[in-house]
Amino acid sequence: MDKQIDTRLIYGFLESGKTTYIQDCIVHDYFHKYGTTLILCFEEGEESYDEELLSSFRTSVACYEEDDDVTSFCLLMIDRFQPDRIYVEMNIMMNDLAGKLPEVMKPTFTLSLFDFSTLGLYLSNLKQHVSTMVSASNQVIFRDCPSKEGLAPFSQEFRVMNRTASYLRQDPMGYHEKAFDLFVPYPLDTPELEISENEYIPFWLDAQDHPEHYEGKRIRFTDPLEVRRDAPMPGYNAGRVVMTCCMADIQYMGFGIIIQDEAPGKWILLDSAAVVETDIYRRGHVKLRVLNITAAPAPEELILNAGLRQS
Numbered sequence: 001m002d003k004q005i006d007t008r009l010i011y012g013f014l015e016s017g018k019t020t021y022i023q024d025c026i027v028h029d030y031f032h033k034y035g036t037t038l039i040l041c042f043e044e045g046e047e048s049y050d051e052e053l054l055s056s057f058r059t060s061v062a063c064y065e066e067d068d069d070v071t072s073f074c075l076l077m078i079d080r081f082q083p084d085r086i087y088v089e090m091n092i093m094m095n096d097l098a099g100k101l102p103e104v105m106k107p108t109f110t111l112s113l114f115d116f117s118t119l120g121l122y123l124s125n126l127k128q129h130v131s132t133m134v135s136a137s138n139q140v141i142f143r144d145c146p147s148k149e150g151l152a153p154f155s156q157e158f159r160v161m162n163r164t165a166s167y168l169r170q171d172p173m174g175y176h177e178k179a180f181d182l183f184v185p186y187p188l189d190t191p192e193l194e195i196s197e198n199e200y201i202p203f204w205l206d207a208q209d210h211p212e213h214y215e216g217k218r219i220r221f222t223d224p225l226e227v228r229r230d231a232p233m234p235g236y237n238a239g240r241v242v243m244t245c246c247m248a249d250i251q252y253m254g255f256g257i258i259i260q261d262e263a264p265g266k267w268i269l270l271d272s273a274a275v276v277e278t279d280i281y282r283r284g285h286v287k288l289r290v291l292n293i294t295a296a297p298a299p300e301e302l303i304l305n306a307g308l309r310q311s
Contacts, residue, residue: 003104004104004106005078005083005084005085005086005104005105006084006085006086006108007085007086007088007101007105007106007107007108008085008086008087008088008107008108008109008110008111009088009090009098009107009109009110009111009136010022010087010088010089010090010111010113011090011092011110011111011112011113011133011136011137012090012092012112012113012114012133013092013114013115013118013122013126013129014043014045015045015046015047015115016113016114016115016143017113017115017143018043018045018089018090018113019041019045019047019048019049019089020047021111021113021141022039022049022087022089023049023050023053023054025087026039026054026057026059026087027053027054027057034084035058035083035084035085036058036059036060036081036082036083036084036085037057037058037059037060037083037084037085037086037087038059038060038061038062038077038078038081038083038085038086038087039054039059039060039061039062039086039087039088039089040062040064040073040074040077040086040087040088040089041061041062041063041064041089042064042088042089042090042091042094042097043089043090043091044063049061060081060083062077062080062081070094070097070100070101071100071101071102074101074102074105075102075104078102078104078105086105088101088105092129092132092133093129098136109138109139110136110137110138110139111137111138111139111140111141112133112134112136112137112139112140112141113140113141113143114130114140114141114142114143115143115144116142116143116144116145116146116150116151117144119142119154123154123157123307127244127307128249130161131161131244131249134158134161134162134165135161135162135249137162137165138165138166139165139166139167139168140158140162140165140166140167140168140179141167141168141169141170141176142167142168142169142170142179143170144170144171144172145169145170145171145179146171146172147171148169148177148179148180148181151169151179151180152180152181152183155179155180155183156201156202156205156306157244157306157307158180159180159205160201160205160242160244160251160306161244161249161306163205163208163209166178167179167180182206182209182210183202184199184202184203184206185198185199185202186199186203188213190217191216191217191218192217192218192219192220193214193217193218193219193220194220194221194222195219195220195221195222196222196223197222197223197240197299197304200221200223200240200253200304201240201242201253201304201306204239204240204253204255207255207274207286208286211276211284211285211286212276212284214274214276214286215274215275215276215286216273216274216275217273217274218271218272218273218274218291219270219271219272219273219274219288220270220271220272221269221270221271221272222269223269223299224267224268224269224296224297224298224299225238225239225240225254225267225268225269225270226238226239226240226241226252226254226266226267226298226302227257227263227265227266227267227268228252228254230256235256235257236256236257236259236263237252237254237255237256237257238254238255238257238268238270238288239252239253239254239255240252240253240254240303240304241253241302241303241304242303242304242305242306243303243304243305243306243307244306244307250303255286255287255288256285256287256288257270257272257287257288257289257290258275258287258288258289258290259290259293260290263293264293264294264295265295265296266298267295267296267297267298267299268293268294268295268296269293269294269296270288270290270292270293271290271291271292271293272288272289272290272291273288273289273291274286274287274288274289275287275288275289
């Protein structure tokens with residue numbers, strides 16, 4: 001089978017609302033007007049699908065048995081039901097389940113659902129699984145969250161896991177809105193900024209999303225930055241290594257620096273002017289034109305932790 005099937009992956013821990021979400025999508029969306037839908041269920045919780053109702057929307061449900069081969073199961077169900085689209089109710093506790101899906105089920109959309117009442121618990125005890133879900137997602141929904149204020153302590157952590165995903169808060173009545181408001185721990189209406197180690201991650205995130213906030217500003221970094229070569233092009237980056245949950249999730253968050261000479265060392269103190277350069281896709285990127293640069297000793301903590309939250 002060569003034809004790609006529209007496949008939507010729905011992640012979430014047990015009782016996060018995956019079944020309800022998928023059924024609501026099918027019942028309230030326009031899919032029933034054309035073609036057929038197949039739900040592949042890899043996790044059964046307290047909620048079950050109303051298969052009689054779903055059949056009236058040209059939808060079938062197939063449940064995975066624990067001993068089955070994932071790829072063979074999917075291909076067998078595709079052959080049996082000949083679906084035009086597939087919803088996959090994922091089980092994050094199954095090792096590399098997404099990687100075992102057949103080629104014809106290359107995901108077109110991935111969603112992660114979190115119940116707000118257990119969000120802190122899962123972040124504390126199963127953060128690697130949270131990171132795996134979020135990093136693969138196009139959208140993340142926090143269910144039954146009474147207010148945005150409750151999500152504020154998690155903003156930085158999730159945005160580091162996946163900066164391009166959209167994050168939505170769903171209140172107990174079902175209303176949806178943007179989950180995270182813009183927040184930086186310094187004023188944006190001044191021509192000069194001093195960025196400390198604790199402010200580096202929100203500064204980097206905001207500069208990626210809103211480079212216009214920094215164009216023409218003088219930026220002084222009060223703590224050392226790590227210098228790296230910007231391969232394959234000649235030049236340097238200056239930034240910090242950031243971790244969300246474990247060593248497997250570390251990433252270097254840096255800025256290109258505009259400098260006339262060689263960098264004075266692996267770690268530097270940097271006084272700079274922010275310049276916004278546009279790439280071929282007309283996206284702006286902040287680069288730092290060096291005003292003053294000196295070598296510095298490495299900081300005590302070489303890796304910044306994006307998961308530090310307010311209690």
